[in-house]
Amino acid sequence: MKPNLRAWLLSTSMSLLTGCSLTLPKTFTFQADVPENFTVTGTANYKPAPGETCIAPSGEAFTTGSLFFKPEQPKTAHQVEFKVPLTDDDHGCSMVLRGLKLMIEGQWGKRELDMSLASAGFSISDEPSAHLVANSTPPVRVFKRQCQWFFRTAGPKRFIRKILQCKALGANGEMAKPMIGGRLHRDQLADSTVKLVLSVAKEEEPAVGDNWVKFPQGWKRCMGEDLDDRDAFCLGNTTDFKNFKMPDGRDCTVYPNCTEQEQ
Template identity: 80%
Template sequence: MKTRLNICDGNVRIPAINWVQTVCLGAFALVMSGCSMTPPKTFTFQADVPENFTVTGTANYKPAPGETCIAPTGEAFTTGSLFFKPEQPKTAHQVEFKVPLTDDDHGCSMILRGLKLTIEGQWGPRELDMGQETASFSVSDEPSEQTPVVQVFKGQCQWLFRTMGPYRYIVKIPKCRALNTNGDMEKRMIGGRLHRDQLADSTVKLVLSVAKEEEPAVGDNWVKFPTGWKRCMGKGLDDRYGFCRGNTTDFKPFKMPDGRDCTIYPYCTE
């Protein structure tokens, strides 16, 4: 199940519509609403995501060549969006939704120009114990040399840890990047370019994994030992920045998300 929202420029929001369930009643409604009895061509987006991760998508559209899109306010707009949010438990699973290549719900013909993904990871039991990253795919009008049935992109997320607040609670931030052919994480974001002429009835797939090792989110805050990471003292216990600055012998305790007082991460005690 997915939620589909149509959003125009100028803070104009059109009610949620699911094109699969849309029925055009009568010739007058057909003409006035711009509905079509033939659903638009689509491609299927799939994401294999690890446990405690999920992916939602926003498909962005632009006016088709020669089209001028006018909002109810009378102003022209150049972008429209459809939001996809599959409903599933937060376990290891596969996200899937269909992305229309065209959108006529705004009163004009629009074509897909890109797909933006929000990758959400849950690192703790509380609702706020989560972080987000993004990935994006652009749609090119350049002709493609081939028409693959499935296009596969690979990415990996790595948890970055840091301390926060006067009691130095551990919190985590996800960093998600593309993987190269050797399986190494690159500096570039996850995503790529899709060719319009090869998208209809095809599948675009993202295979997402999680790095086994966590790393500090802030450089020169932690020192790595064979048994884990220690938090540098900095100028003292009240120094929230706590840069090491060459002092790799003095360290301070911190708290795990469950409240435990610890001296080394992630094993808590030495």
């Protein structure tokens, strides 16, 4: 190969590499501090950039695109993290982030199916915000939420199953609002960090209030009409109860202690 041709190819390659590095999309970092046996995955949703029309191979216009984020390993034992691009050109057109949907998975038992899901979401606002001072550190937005387990019985043998709900915390620390996430300003997102801090309520609650009665030893399952009554509403009857099964197969009369003698 002639020296001039080799030099031209090297120069062209360096230019291409430099061009690629300059076109990398800006991102923000999403972090989630999670309780034990919890994880968070995310789906970033995109829309065509202003003035852009996105055309699918079929020739039809489309208005949405998505990127899925599932950390293979947590950053620590109780933290997940991934970077979310503010733009997406992988669909053949220029798109901008319009929102981030989160799925919170909590594992309540040993089996793979012993889990429940809750969701949250962050919308992206194009309204101008208070801009950062030049050369200042990008902001960290922290959203504190609390999850709670709700128990119920299922099936003819009345096995315990659990449902996960996550909500915002009120001023006094109580669970207040549905977990709707929050709103983020686009002009403050580049190189910033959005952090979701999740905790779990200490006490579980019945998924259906008029199915259980609380005693000092724990919760007892109302009888209803008979043992075959799967709905088994209490309907004022707080003296007749029936047993149920823990996920490990134990026959129990009180939740969560199983028997009234256990502490």
